Amino acid sequence: MANASRTPRKPKPAWALAIELRRTALQLSQEIIAERAEMSQSYYSDVERGDKSLLTLTVGKLIGLARALNWTLTELQRATGVDLGIMDATLIAEGSADVYPLRAALTPDQPGTPVDHEAVAPGLKRPLLLRADTDEMQGLSNASIRPGSTLHLDLDRTTPEEGRVYVLTDDGGVHLRLYTATRLGPVFRAENRTHEDIPAQDAHIVGMVVEVATDYHPELN
Incomplete structure (x- = not known):
């Protein structure tokens, strides 16, 4: 059979x-x-x-x-090729792009898995959107940046300018700091003074923070 x-x-x-x-x-x-x-x-x-x-x-x-x-x-x-309902990231400034964890600054060309998606600030030449998950720049001045804010970086702007905020890396990892001159030389300074200054010569600038987006409001949070 x-x-x-x-x-x-x-x-x-x-x-x-x-x-x-x-x-x-x-x-x-x-x-x-x-x-x-x-x-x-x-x-x-x-x-x-x-x-x-x-x-x-x-x-x-x-x-x-x-x-x-x-x-x-x-x-x-x-x-x-499966439509998962995820908007594709754009490679130009105008439009929208994925938002990545701050640690993605270690490998900006391969940032990994995004955590959000939002509109990109206009005028950026090479945008990278990162989520601030550090309290380094949380304070009371105009430079203060709260954890959870979205940082709009321009990867083409890596020349330090007085009073501007940058995402940078050093042997300790990724940082969010303000560039300023001191009597001991230029440093990247945290708004939160529990964090020590990082000498400029010890840091690698990933990009300048051009805009910060946050949903924090003092009357609601």
């Missing part, structure tokens, strides 16, 4: 193939991707086979998947 023919498996969707190719290009196993994405290996396997649609994933799982594959959400959307 002849064996019953097996039902041929449906071909893998193009978006699932894009995810598999990305994982293999990173030389990572399904187990590692699943762990990084904070999902079970069987769940991730269903996604990579195309049995579980990206459109059924929660926002948290989408963010985890993108992070595990070293993609931003917009890069995941673009690579898979």
